[in-house]
Amino acid sequence: MAHIELKGVSKSFAGVPAIRDIDLDIADGEFFVLLGETGAGKTTTLRMIAGLEKPTTGRVWIDGQDVTDWGAAARDVALVLQQYSLYPRYTVRQNLEFPLRSPIRPIAEAEIATRIAKVAATLRIEHLLDRKTDRLSGGEMQRVSIGRAIVRTPKVFLMDEPLSALDAKLREALRGELKSLQMDLGETFLFVTHDQVEAMSMGDRVGVLNKGALVQVGSPQEIYGNPVNTFVARAVGTPAMNLLTGVWAGGRAELGAMVFDHPGGQGAAGRGLVFGVRPEDLVLGGDGVEAVVTDIENHGVEKIISLSAGGQALRATVPVTVKFLRGDTVPVGWQAARVVVFDAKSGQSLRHGG
Amino acid sequence: MAAVRTKGEMLRHRLSIISLLVILALFLAPIFWITATAFKPRNLATTVPPTVFFQPEFSPFVKLMTKRSQLRSAPTAEVYNAAPWWEQTVFDGGEKVVRSGKGEVQLSGFPSRFLNSLIIAITSTVLAVGMGTITAYGFSRFKVAGEDDWLFFILSTRMLPPVVVAIPMFLMYRVVGLNDTHLGLIILYTAFNLSFSVWLMKGFIDEIPKEYEDAALVDGYTRMQAFFRIVLPEAATGIAATAVFCFITAWNEYAFALIMTNKRAQTAPPFIPSQVGSGLPDWTVIAAGTFLFLVPVAIFTFLLRNHLLRGMSFGAIRK
Numbered sequence: 001m002a003h004i005e006l007k008g009v010s011k012s013f014a015g016v017p018a019i020r021d022i023d024l025d026i027a028d029g030e031f032f033v034l035l036g037e038t039g040a041g042k043t044t045t046l047r048m049i050a051g052l053e054k055p056t057t058g059r060v061w062i063d064g065q066d067v068t069d070w071g072a073a074a075r076d077v078a079l080v081l082q083q084y085s086l087y088p089r090y091t092v093r094q095n096l097e098f099p100l101r102s103p104i105r106p107i108a109e110a111e112i113a114t115r116i117a118k119v120a121a122t123l124r125i126e127h128l129l130d131r132k133t134d135r136l137s138g139g140e141m142q143r144v145s146i147g148r149a150i151v152r153t154p155k156v157f158l159m160d161e162p163l164s165a166l167d168a169k170l171r172e173a174l175r176g177e178l179k180s181l182q183m184d185l186g187e188t189f190l191f192v193t194h195d196q197v198e199a200m201s202m203g204d205r206v207g208v209l210n211k212g213a214l215v216q217v218g219s220p221q222e223i224y225g226n227p228v229n230t231f232v233a234r235a236v237g238t239p240a241m242n243l244l245t246g247v248w249a250g251g252r253a254e255l256g257a258m259v260f261d262h263p264g265g266q267g268a269a270g271r272g273l274v275f276g277v278r279p280e281d282l283v284l285g286g287d288g289v290e291a292v293v294t295d296i297e298n299h300g301v302e303k304i305i306s307l308s309a310g311g312q313a314l315r316a317t318v319p320v321t322v323k324f325l326r327g328d329t330v331p332v333g334w335q336a337a338r339v340v341v342f343d344a345k346s347g348q349s350l351r352h353g354g
Numbered sequence: 355m356a357a358v359r360t361k362g363e364m365l366r367h368r369l370s371i372i373s374l375l376v377i378l379a380l381f382l383a384p385i386f387w388i389t390a391t392a393f394k395p396r397n398l399a400t401t402v403p404p405t406v407f408f409q410p411e412f413s414p415f416v417k418l419m420t421k422r423s424q425l426r427s428a429p430t431a432e433v434y435n436a437a438p439w440w441e442q443t444v445f446d447g448g449e450k451v452v453r454s455g456k457g458e459v460q461l462s463g464f465p466s467r468f469l470n471s472l473i474i475a476i477t478s479t480v481l482a483v484g485m486g487t488i489t490a491y492g493f494s495r496f497k498v499a500g501e502d503d504w505l506f507f508i509l510s511t512r513m514l515p516p517v518v519v520a521i522p523m524f525l526m527y528r529v530v531g532l533n534d535t536h537l538g539l540i541i542l543y544t545a546f547n548l549s550f551s552v553w554l555m556k557g558f559i560d561e562i563p564k565e566y567e568d569a570a571l572v573d574g575y576t577r578m579q580a581f582f583r584i585v586l587p588e589a590a591t592g593i594a595a596t597a598v599f600c601f602i603t604a605w606n607e608y609a610f611a612l613i614m615t616n617k618r619a620q621t622a623p624p625f626i627p628s629q630v631g632s633g634l635p636d637w638t639v640i641a642a643g644t645f646l647f648l649v650p651v652a653i654f655t656f657l658l659r660n661h662l663l664r665g666m667s668f669g670a671i672r673k
Contacts, residue, residue, distance in 0.1 A: 014497075052568050072571040079572040084565035089587055102574030152573070
């Protein structure tokens with residue numbers, strides 16, 4: 001158990017900045033998710049915490065100690081990778097033994113056997129112990145990889161997209177397992193992913209990375225309901241937040257041909273704005289702007305309705321019981337209190353000082 | 355196989371088998387010739403047309419290994435019967451094995467040449483593959499300033515034909531006293547094979563995911579331990595293929611061995627043909643020498659054959 005702190009960490013590769021001045025504080029026992037696209041610097045951040053990369057500037061603290069100059073072996077962290085963390089020449093048991101036989105932290109033979117038995121039971125991989133790892137399925141492999149991490153009781157668990165190579169069903173199952181494992185162990189997890197569903201469903205807190213900078217840190221609810229800028233607004237939520245350009249004047253949002261009531265919005269007058277509204281915050285029926293239904297996607301519990309109003313495309317989610325046909329005309333309104341207003345130029349949310 | 359074949363496939367199948375047999379015959383014919391000659395009595399070695407069926411003899415090997423001289427008259431029955439069987443085969447061929455005053459058999463130059471070949475080829479292979487693997491690992495895993503230039507420089511040592519550098523090398527070796535020494539040839543062959551070994555091994559090590567080592571480093575191992583416990587076993591195929599190439603090159607090398615050595619450190623390749631010139635050439639003895647010379651390469655390649663199939667494709671068809 002440990003708490004992780006990054007203080008002003010930057011990293012550049014051959015002069016090209018990969019990480020720009022990140023400050024991050026991950027509490028003891030927290031499940032923290034770093035969310036970002038490929039190349040955003042998630043893996044680099046993780047590797048700096050693991051000790052596989054050295055920050056160009058800034059300090060890394062683990063468990064109240066400045067470990068910036070420590071090697072990976074000394075930091076006592078565990079790493080689960082997307083693939084290739086199991087040795088193909090070894091059996092599952094040998095793979096699990098490998099971290100326990102490290103010369104830096106010697107462990108008695110009997111203790112090794114007990115620990116492996118316990119981990120195998122936890123992850124339900126007892127029947128695989130004597131199998132070579134190249135004879136495992138993707139899901140089994142990832143279970144063993146996680147086993148390799150938890151067998152050692154390290155200070156911190158670092159996971160680099162451990163689920164992204166798996167198929168959808170398995171990913172969902174392992175997502176739940178991993179989350180409950182973390183709650184059982186009560187350990188600090190840092191989980192890196194490009195999948196917003198993983199981030200939202202597993203994280204106690206989520207950090208969104210964009211081009212090497214940490215854009216927003218907060219609970220999944222904060223990130224979802226109150227994104228700091230249009231980048232974060234686009235990054236989380238399916239279907240994505242509707243982002244409509246327009247201006248604000250006298251309690252109303254004027255979005256091209258569409259006009260919605262928007263009482264709040266002091267300080268928003270007289271400049272270009274982007275109004276962000278989540279699909280579920282659009283209200284179909286009642287008063288509002290006339291819109292044409294262009295497409296309907298049925299997702300079981302809910303439907304995603306694509307609409308066209310005043311030349312702008314909108315997407316709304318409604319309960320599956322609500323009946324619409326393609327080509328129907330429906331009045332559209334919104335829940336003004338849930339609308340997030342961004343500055344059109346900077347993309348920054350007005351609530352976050354944009 | 356029980357697979358059903360169409361007529362066309364049958365024909366193609368037969369044609370490919372026939373062409374394989376032809377190719378095999380072409381490649382194996384010289385080996386058969388040498389092997390057959392190595393076991394022939396001397397008078398059958400050069401018959402026209404060649405003798406294919408004969409009583410195999412061991413005398414060429416005995417003659418290869420020992421000093422011997424022409425018999426002026428046949429040995430007495432007493433002497434003949436007292437001699438061991440292998441010596442009798444030489445008597446039968448009209449020659450006798452030379453013994454010292456104390457009755458010790460005088461060895462020919464061949465056994466020591468053969469031993470020299472083994473020492474020099476094995477040592478230089480171990481050195482070239484070992485240093486090559488470590489160098490390749492460095493190039494593969496770390497950012498080396500001017501990496502491409504270094505690699506090109508390493509390869510460029512192979513661009514001149516050996517003949518061009520042979521004379522300067524000879525003069526340099528004479529100055530430092532490395533002429534006709536094992537160490538001299540070992541250094542030469544190691545240097546010669548090193549560039550090849552670095553390039554081959556870099557290809558193999560590049561294919562081993564870095565993540566294996568990352569995982570080991572995080573698990574509390576040093577890079578050195580990760581290298582020996584994870585990278586080396588994964589690179590075994592590449593190491594085996596490289597070792598075979600290096601061994602064959604060093605084992606077969608003729609030009610430098612001819613120029614740089616004459617007695618103490620001479621290897622088998624320059625020695626075997628030198629026997630043609632001493633008196634009437636005894637082709638059975640030369641064939642016996644060539645046959646023995648083929649054996650280590652055959653054994654070495656055979657032992658590593660499982661690695662070679664994957665290794666020879668230079669990692670192109672892994673898995």
